[in-house]
Amino acid sequence: QVQLVESGGGLVQAGGSLKLSCAASGSGFSINYMGWYRQAPGKQRELAARSTADGNTDYGDSVKGRFTISRDNTKNTVSLQMDSLKTEDTAVYYCHADGLMKGPRGIISYDQWGQGTQVTVSS
Numbered sequence: 001q002v003q004l005v006e007s008g009g010g011l012v013q014a015g016g017s018l019k020l021s022c023a024a025s026g027s028g029f030s031i032n033y034m035g036w037y038r039q040a041p042g043k044q045r046e047l048a049a050r051s052t053a054d055g056n057t058d059y060g061d062s063v064k065g066r067f068t069i070s071r072d073n074t075k076n077t078v079s080l081q082m083d084s085l086k087t088e089d090t091a092v093y094y095c096h097a098d099g100l101m102k103g104p105r106g107i108i109s110y111d112q113w114g115q116g117t118q119v120t121v122s123s
Helices: none
Strands: 003-008 010-013 018-025 029-039 046-051 057-059 067-072 077-082 091-103 106-113 117-122
Touching: 003 091, 003 106, 003 117, 018 029, 018 091, 018 117, 029 067, 029 077, 046 067, 046 077, 057 067, 077 091
Parallel strands: 010 117
Antiparallel strands: 003 018, 018 077, 029 046, 029 091, 046 057, 067 077, 091 106, 091 117
16 A cells, blocks of 8 residues: 655745645555645646656646646655745645555556645735
């Protein structure tokens, strides 16, 4: 079982910065995509940013140029530096990872979510 533990988040004024961190733990697993999604009240969950193991990154259109994702494959961690925050960035941010792991009958794929961390940007 792969577990994701998030840290960071909180309340910040518009224009400010926050950093989210996520660590994956478990045994016998590898990570393909690792990153962050967010869900604002009444809206669908959307991509904020994600990174592949070899460093390719994807960003949601609304965060490009303001958010930066970084990943440490040796520690199985991913961070999201959020700058120039806007009120519309207010959401629950979820860490996500997918990849392969050892199952009872061999290698299986997994798709795991963290518990979510609240980010609130005030005007």
